[in-house]
Amino acid sequence: MSRIVRVAAAQMGPVSRNDAKPKTVARMVALMREAHSLKADLVVFPELALTAFFTKWYIADEAELEATYFETEMPSEVTRPLFETAAELGIGFHLGYAEIAHEGGRKRRYNTAIVVDRTGRIVHKYRKVHLPGHEDYRPDYPIQDLEKMYFEVGDKGFRAFRHEGGVFGVIICNDRRWPESYRVLGLQGAEMILCGYNTCVHNPMAPEHDHLANFHNHLPMQAGAYQNGTWVVGVAKAGVEDDWAMVGQSAIISPTGEIVAMCATDGDEIAFCRCDLDLTRLSKTAVFDFARHRRPEHYSLITSTAGTVAPPDPEPVPANENRPLTKPEF
Amino acid sequence: MSRIVRVAAAQMGPVSRNDAKPKTVARMVALMREAHSLKADLVVFPELALTAFFTKWYIADEAELEATYFETEMPSEVTRPLFETAAELGIGFHLGYAEIAHEGGRKRRYNTAIVVDRTGRIVHKYRKVHLPGHEDYRPDYPIQDLEKMYFEVGDKGFRAFRHEGGVFGVIICNDRRWPESYRVLGLQGAEMILCGYNTCVHNPMAPEHDHLANFHNHLPMQAGAYQNGTWVVGVAKAGVEDDWAMVGQSAIISPTGEIVAMCATDGDEIAFCRCDLDLTRLSKTAVFDFARHRRPEHYSLITSTAGTVAPPDPEPVPANENRPLTKPEF
Numbered sequence: 016m017s018r019i020v021r022v023a024a025a026q027m028g029p030v031s032r033n034d035a036k037p038k039t040v041a042r043m044v045a046l047m048r049e050a051h052s053l054k055a056d057l058v059v060f061p062e063l064a065l066t067a068f069f070t071k072w073y074i075a076d077e078a079e080l081e082a083t084y085f086e087t088e089m090p091s092e093v094t095r096p097l098f099e100t101a102a103e104l105g106i107g108f109h110l111g112y113a114e115i116a117h118e119g120g121r122k123r124r125y126n127t128a129i130v131v132d133r134t135g136r137i138v139h140k141y142r143k144v145h146l147p148g149h150e151d152y153r154p155d156y157p158i159q160d161l162e163k164m165y166f167e168v169g170d171k172g173f174r175a176f177r178h179e180g181g182v183f184g185v186i187i188c189n190d191r192r193w194p195e196s197y198r199v200l201g202l203q204g205a206e207m208i209l210c211g212y213n214t215c216v217h218n219p220m221a222p223e224h225d226h227l228a229n230f231h232n233h234l235p236m237q238a239g240a241y242q243n244g245t246w247v248v249g250v251a252k253a254g255v256e257d258d259w260a261m262v263g264q265s266a267i268i269s270p271t272g273e274i275v276a277m278c279a280t281d282g283d284e285i286a287f288c289r290c291d292l293d294l295t296r297l298s299k300t301a302v303f304d305f306a307r308h309r310r311p312e313h314y315s316l317i318t319s320t321a322g323t324v325a326p327p328d329p330e331p332v333p334a335n336e337n338r339p340l341t342k343p344e345f
Numbered sequence: 346m347s348r349i350v351r352v353a354a355a356q357m358g359p360v361s362r363n364d365a366k367p368k369t370v371a372r373m374v375a376l377m378r379e380a381h382s383l384k385a386d387l388v389v390f391p392e393l394a395l396t397a398f399f400t401k402w403y404i405a406d407e408a409e410l411e412a413t414y415f416e417t418e419m420p421s422e423v424t425r426p427l428f429e430t431a432a433e434l435g436i437g438f439h440l441g442y443a444e445i446a447h448e449g450g451r452k453r454r455y456n457t458a459i460v461v462d463r464t465g466r467i468v469h470k471y472r473k474v475h476l477p478g479h480e481d482y483r484p485d486y487p488i489q490d491l492e493k494m495y496f497e498v499g500d501k502g503f504r505a506f507r508h509e510g511g512v513f514g515v516i517i518c519n520d521r522r523w524p525e526s527y528r529v530l531g532l533q534g535a536e537m538i539l540c541g542y543n544t545c546v547h548n549p550m551a552p553e554h555d556h557l558a559n560f561h562n563h564l565p566m567q568a569g570a571y572q573n574g575t576w577v578v579g580v581a582k583a584g585v586e587d588d589w590a591m592v593g594q595s596a597i598i599s600p601t602g603e604i605v606a607m608c609a610t611d612g613d614e615i616a617f618c619r620c621d622l623d624l625t626r627l628s629k630t631a632v633f634d635f636a637r638h639r640r641p642e643h644y645s646l647i648t649s650t651a652g653t654v655a656p657p658d659p660e661p662v663p664a665n666e667n668r669p670l671t672k673p674e675f
Contacts, residue, residue, distance in 0.1 A: 172643040175656035194524035195644045202646045203656040221631035238568030301551035306652025313502040316532045318648045322636025326505035326533040
C-alpha cells in the first residue's frame with residue numbers, strides 16, 4: 016500500500032493586529048484551494064494562524080486579550096469556512112490557534128494546534144509544552160515574549176496518533192528547539208511531525224543571536240528529523256508583522272534531515288512535497304533502531320531534573336593511571 | 346577571569362592495519378608540537394587513534410585482536426611519548442583508544458577516551474555508550490560494523506567534569522548522533538564536549554545514506570551544541586584507510602551551533618580555535634535556560650523505554666469538537 020502523503024506547508028505572511036479574522040480565514044481558504052490544486056492531502060497552517068502574533072505585546076486588559084486573540088470553541092463561526100472547505104475538497108489541515116478552555120473548574124488558556132481530517136473532523140489536539148520567553152512585562156524590551164504570561168503549559172504531552180496511514184505528531188514553535196519534543200514522538204514511531212511557528216527575528220533576551228534566526232529555525236528541525244527518522248513540516252507566519260520581522264523559510268524536511276521544499280518568500284506561499292512515509296524505515300531500522308542502540312540507563316538526568324545540576328566531584332582514577340608525569344620524571 | 350581555552354582539533358589521516366603503533370604515536374606527537382606552536386591548551390585526538398579502525402573487519406582470533414588493537418594500561422610503553430610531550434609542553438590532550446580492563450572479576454573491552462591534563466595526568470575517562478552496527482559477522486557486507494561484538498557498552502555514563510576553568514564532557518563517535526548524549530552533559534552544565542570519531546562513508550546497513558555522510562556528521566553535533574549552549578569539538582580519523590573512505594571535516598562548533606573551524610584535508614591536520622567558555626552563557630540563560638523551560642513531566646518515555654512503543658489509542662475529543670463536517674451538513 017502506498018503511504019505517500021502530499022503535504023502543503025501553507026506559510027502565511029503577516030497578520031496585522033488590525034486585520035479582522037474573517038479576512039485572515041479567507042486567505043487561509045485561498046491557500047487551501049491552492050493546495051488542493053496540487054492534489055495535497057494535508058495543508059499545514061502556522062502556529063496562532065488566525066491573528067497577529069500578539070505575545071510580542073503586553074496587553075493588560077484581559078477582556079480585550081481574550082476577545083481579540085483567543086477562540087472559545089472550534090470550529091467557531093469565524094473558523095467554520097476552514098472546516099467546510101476541508102470537507103468540500105476532501106483535504107485535511109493543521110491549524111494553530113489560541114485556545115480558551117474551561118476545564119478542571121476554571122478557565123485555562125493554551126497555545127493549541129489541531130489536526131482536522133478530510134471530513135472536517137478534529138482528530139488530534141496538542142497544547143504547546145515549551146513556552147518561551149518570560150512571564151513578566153519588561154518595559155525595557157522593545158518587544159515582549161509573553162507566552163509564559165498568556166498561556167499555561169500544555170497538559171496533553173507529546174502524543175503520536177495514527178493518521179493518513181502513518182503515525183503523526185504535533186509540536187509548536189519553540190518546542191522545535193528541544194530534542195525531547197521529537198524524541199518523545201519518535202519513541203512512539205512518529206513518521207511525520209507538524210510544527211507551526213511564529214518567530215520574531217529579534218529576541219529581546221538574546222539579541223546577539225538575532226542574525227542566526229534562520230539557521231536556528233532549521234537546525235533543530237533538521238536534527239529532529241534525522242535523529243528520529245521522521246518527516247518534519249515547519250510552517251511559519253512570516254514577514255514583517257506590525258513592524259517586526261519574523262522568520263520565514265517554511266520547510267518540509269525529509270527523514271534524512273534534508274530540506275526538500277522551502278518557501279522562497281515571506282508571504283502567503285505553499286511549499287509542497289510528496290512525502291513517502293516509507294522513507295522513514297531505513298533510518299528507523301539502521302542507525303536509529305532505538306531498541307538496539309538506545310541506553311536509557313544512562314539518560315536518567317533527562318527526566319529527573321528540569322534544570323542544571325552541578326557536575327560530580329572528580330572521579331577517583333586508579334592509582335596506576337593517576338601518576339602525574341611532571342618533567343622531573345623524565 | 347578569562348575562560349578562553351585554545352583548542353587544537355587534531356585530525357588524523359588514515360592509520361593502516363600495517364602501521365606500527367610507535368609510528369602512529371610519532372605522528373600524534375608531531376601534531377601535539379604543532380598545536381603547541383599555536384599556543385594550544387588542549388589537543389583533541391580522534392576515537393581509536395592508535396590503530397586502524399579495526400571494527401570494519403571480522404577478526405576471529407581474539408588473541409590477535411587484543412594484542413594488535415587494544416591497550417591494557419595507560420600510559421603504556423608505546424603511548425608514553427604522548428604523556429611525556431604533554432608534560433614537557435604543558436599541554437593537555439584527549440585520546441581515544443581500545444581498552445582492556447580487568448574489572449568485576451573478568452576481562453572487559455571498551456571503546457574509551459581519556460582526558461589528560463597539562464601535567465600528563467589522566468583526569469577523566471569515558472567509555473562509549475552508543476555502540477553502532479551489529480554484533481554478528483555478516484559475510485555479505487563488504488565491510489563490517491562490529492563495535493557491538495568487540496566492545497561492551499560503556500559503564501560510566503555521561504559525566505561532566507571540571508577542567509581548564511570550565512565544565513567538560515566527552516562522547517565518542519556514534520554518541521554524537523544521539524541527542525541524549527549532549528543533553529545529559531548539558532544538564533550538568535557542560536561548556537565543551539569533546540568527540541572523536543571514525544566514520545566510514547559506507548554504512549553497510551544503510552548504503553542509501555552514504556552520500557549524506559558529511560551532512561550527518563555535522564548536523565547532530567551542531568544541534569547538540571546549539572541545544573545545550575556548549576562548544577563541541579569533533580575530531581576525525583579521516584581519509585582512505587585500507588581502501589575504505591572515512592569522513593573528515595573535523596570541526597570546532599560554537600555554542601550557537603556554528604562551525605567556526607574545520608579541517609580542509611583528510612590527512613593529519615589541526616583545526617584551531619580560541620574558544621571562550623563564556624560564550625555559552627547567553628544560550629544557557631535565555632532560550633536554553635533549562636530550569637525555566639524544560640518540562641520533564643512530558644519526557645517520561647525517554648527514560649522509560651529503549652525502543653519504540655505503539656502510539657496511544659485515539660484520544661476522545663469532546664463532543665462539541667467532534668462533529669464530522671461532511672458535505673451534507675452544508
